[in-house]
Amino acid sequence: MGNLLVSSEPTPNLLESSQGEGVSVLSRPSTDMHNDDLPYLAEIMVVIVNYRTPHLTVDCLKSLESEVKVLPNLRVIVTDNNSEDGSNEILREAIDQAGWTWVQFMPLEHNGGFAYGNNFPIRQALNGNRLPPYVLLLNPDTVVLPGAISTLVNFMEQHPEVGIVGSRLQEPDGTPQCSAFPFHSIWSEIDGGLRLGVVHRLLAKWAIPFSVPDAPLQTDWVAGASMMIRRQVFEDIGMMDEGYFMYYEEMDFCLQAKRAGWPCWYVPDSRVIHLVGQSSGVTNTKRVRKRTPKYVFDSRRRYFLKNHSWFYLLAADTAAVFTSSAWRLRRILQQKPDTDPPYFLSDIIRNSCFFRGFRL
Numbered sequence: 001m002g003n004l005l006v007s008s009e010p011t012p013n014l015l016e017s018s019q020g021e022g023v024s025v026l027s028r029p030s031t032d033m034h035n036d037d038l039p040y041l042a043e044i045m046v047v048i049v050n051y052r053t054p055h056l057t058v059d060c061l062k063s064l065e066s067e068v069k070v071l072p073n074l075r076v077i078v079t080d081n082n083s084e085d086g087s088n089e090i091l092r093e094a095i096d097q098a099g100w101t102w103v104q105f106m107p108l109e110h111n112g113g114f115a116y117g118n119n120f121p122i123r124q125a126l127n128g129n130r131l132p133p134y135v136l137l138l139n140p141d142t143v144v145l146p147g148a149i150s151t152l153v154n155f156m157e158q159h160p161e162v163g164i165v166g167s168r169l170q171e172p173d174g175t176p177q178c179s180a181f182p183f184h185s186i187w188s189e190i191d192g193g194l195r196l197g198v199v200h201r202l203l204a205k206w207a208i209p210f211s212v213p214d215a216p217l218q219t220d221w222v223a224g225a226s227m228m229i230r231r232q233v234f235e236d237i238g239m240m241d242e243g244y245f246m247y248y249e250e251m252d253f254c255l256q257a258k259r260a261g262w263p264c265w266y267v268p269d270s271r272v273i274h275l276v277g278q279s280s281g282v283t284n285t286k287r288v289r290k291r292t293p294k295y296v297f298d299s300r301r302r303y304f305l306k307n308h309s310w311f312y313l314l315a316a317d318t319a320a321v322f323t324s325s326a327w328r329l330r331r332i333l334q335q336k337p338d339t340d341p342p343y344f345l346s347d348i349i350r351n352s353c354f355f356r357g358f359r360l
Helices: 054-063 063-071 087-098 112-128 148-158 186-194 197-202 231-237 251-260 296-306 310-331 344-350
Strands: 043-049 075-080 105-106 132-138 143-144 165-172 217-219 227-231 266-274
Touching: 043 054, 043 112, 043 148, 043 227, 054 063, 054 075, 054 087, 054 231, 063 148, 075 112, 075 251, 087 105, 087 310, 105 112, 112 227, 112 231, 132 148, 132 231, 148 227, 148 266, 165 251, 186 310, 227 231, 231 251, 251 266, 251 296, 251 310, 296 310
Parallel strands: 043 075, 043 132, 075 105, 165 266
Antiparallel strands: 132 227, 143 266, 165 227, 217 266
């Protein structure tokens, strides 16, 4: 499939025409960067995967205009995962009317998921020896605040041993979202299932943190909504695993990078508004919760089997079933509100290894 360059002016084409454990704090880069400090000459590929969110994607592109002025070698690839909702026409028209010569649009033939939509242009550029030093994965349901991308590039330039960096994600009112996480484990399954403060404190090393750090820190993985990756990481470990349709793929990628010697850092001076769950609808807490899609459980299962073992999956599923059952009983006895998606416990059981076995 050919990519469409929506521009009447020549633009450097990045693509061929074809189809935590532990915390370590670095010295915090200054947010008052002078012109001489900015990495003007850094080449950056930003990849945005659209799936039935064309208007959000256009808003995201608008927010990048200020970044392009600071980083003239920044180029954006917008892929569409076969939305079949008019996204192609809306996006082509918006790019053409705005005169965004720095944007390339690439409709894909099928919806292969988050990893597939990001991998497609990255693989083409890498195979053609045209992949820039830095690749930014950016959700369509984001608004990039001024300086966010240049802050990430500046951090990478200062710390060449770092392979992956992530932005601080926040609500439109500035409320921070948790964007840096430990790898999922049996212990995080227990903590997430029981939802007890004392257990959370005991398992803090493996649990999703309640607070959002203000300084850069090394972490296991960062949210793929705004995640910058050094080219050498792709050269060392390859693309994201397309066996994940959605969720867990960026965690898995960060784990493979860590095993290859590339640490991951969270850089809160890079700030991006994230309209949570607008793309998938799964994690949007401002709407009535939808039933958790089967692909979420499939991704969790793949992560544990691929990176650990069948026995580890058995232990994780056992922990999930028993702790979620205990939480459900406690919620009823204490008359706590039910914040889980519909049929959540039964879906945990139905998608566990007790019913589905251990085949990857």
